[in-house]
Amino acid sequence: MLKIINLSFYFCLILLTACEQSMVLETSLDIPQPIEIKSPLNIAILYEKSLRDYVYTENNDDRRNWSITIGPSQIEIFDQVLPSMFNTISTIQNLDEAKNQQYDAIIIPEIKDIQFALPNETKTEIHETWIKYIVHVLETNGEIITDxxxxxxxKSLPNTSIDFLLDEREGLVISTNEAYRDLAAKLIVSFQSDPAINKWLVTRPK
Amino acid sequence: MIIYLSKFLFILIIGLNIVACNTITVIDEHKTTTDIQLGDKESIVLLGRRHLSQHETELDYISCVGKQLSTGEERLNVIPEQQFLDSMYPYFESSTAPMDVQKLDKLIQHPNISKKLEDYKIHYFIWIEGNTKTIDKSGAISCAGGPAGCFGFAIWEDEAIYEAKIWDLKSISVTGKIHTETQGTSFLPAVILPIPLLAHVKSDACDGMATQIKKFLN
Known part of the structure; x- marks a missing residue:
């Protein structure tokens, strides 16, 4: 009799664990190598701790124990994209490090917000991801050129599968990688067309 | 009684099938020049417009038209969309792609971009905008568990509207436009089992567009 009670207890525990839809995920980067169009600039990049260790967390009725590690992917984005945009790229640990070096400008990326939308929330069959960034561009003396x-x-492709637990994860991985691809594309094109940067390029002392 | 019902259902399904299989496609073409020639070794690239999230051109429609163009008589050299987008990254993404020929002209001033386009031997860019959607639906089907199965009747109408703009990379100009509109009605009668009788609106729109692009470029 005791054995049956014990077995029932473990069975209920397994059921409870299965119902707890936790989401622990680390995103990775899969974007094409950009075409090189380089500005003749030597750039220092500062990855602040808040970016390097960025983890998106949420815990409510719809999103139980969500923990999505996105920091390392952000470093990968800039490490992959910036060499196609500038003459040289050096990573610095703090702003003081840039002072006595021959850098032309400093870039500090900052995540402002990240949002996810799930199919049951939007009444669509797709997962969606938005990442908002401010990329601070500074002179080596710390003066802001532009933000x-x-x-x-x-977004993911329409989900028609019935394997919903697996698709929740897959859908988020796909939509997040698409958001990274879009972000990196906009980063490259924005640097080439930003009026403040173009003005600074013309007026800066050479 | 059962024989009469079976006969009635058989005639109904055949009748609906004939109606449902019918789609109507209207094609409109506008050429801005008569000097349109695609050399034997030259290619075209077919790209969907996806800058407005609610009106994105479907990936499968673009690949369908591409497949039709690269097979059969008078086949064309078509560069697959995803391959082109990846190799030209980030300049033809949905948020960064040139919206007019002047912007394309500006883009090809960069030697690395023009070199890639030369390697592909691209003569024409074909931008396709539009999508297929359900514009009307009515009826209902209810399914009970067990041997009772489903009973009811549903009907819906799909519309596919697509426009292709053809850009000449050599002369940096718009060569022409092709507009297709396809409509069709699908039925879903259900007596115990639901039997879908679908109008193939998107695939007919794909056939119509591909045939017209071939005529346009040959």
Whole structure:
């Protein structure tokens, strides 16, 4: 009799664990190598701790124990994209490090917000991701050249599968990678067309 | 009684099938020049417009038209859309792609971009805008569990509207436009089992567009 009670207890525990839809995910980057169009600039990039360690967390009735690690992917985006845009790229640990070096400008990326939409929330069959960024562009003396505001958007293809637990994860991975692709594309094009950067390029001392 | 019902259902399904299989396609073409020639070794690239999230051109429609153009008589060299987008990254993404020929002209001033386009031997860009959607639906089907199965009747009408704009990369100009509109009605009668009788609106729109692009470029 005791055995049956014990077995029932473990069975209920397994059921409860299965119902707890936690989401622990680390996003990865899969975007094409950009075509090189380089500005003749030597750039220092500062990845602040808040970006490197960025983890999106949420815990409510619809999104139980969500923990999506996105920081490392952000570093990958800039590491992959910036060499196609500038002459040289160096990573610095703080602003002081840039002072006595021959850099032309400093870039500090900052995530402002990240949002996800699930099929049951939007009454569609797709997962969606938005990433909002401010890319601070500074002179080596710390003066701001411009702040570039970017929003990367991505969505998964329509989900028609019945394997919903697996698709929740897959859908988010796909939509987030599409958002990274969009963000990186906008980053490259914005640097080439931003009026403040173009003005600074013309007026800066050479 | 059962024989009469079976006969009635058989005639109804055949009748609906004939009606449902019918789609109507209207094609309109506008050429801005008569000097349209695609060399044997030259290519075209077919790209969907996706800058407005509610009106995105479907990936499968673009690949359907591409497949039709690259097979059969008078086949064309078509560069697959995803391959082109990846190799030209980030300049033809939905949020960064040139919206007019002047912007394309500006883009090809960069030697690395023009070199890639030359490697592909692209003569014409074909931008397709539009999509297929359900414009009307009525009726209802209810399904009970067990042997009773489903009973009811549903009907819906799909509309596919697409416009192709053809850009000449050599002369940096708009060569012409092709507009297609396809409509069709689908039925879903259900007596125990639902039997879908579908109008193939999107695939007929794809056939119509591909045939017209071939005529346009040959």
């Amino acid at each position: 570039i505001h970017l929003t990367g958007y991505g």
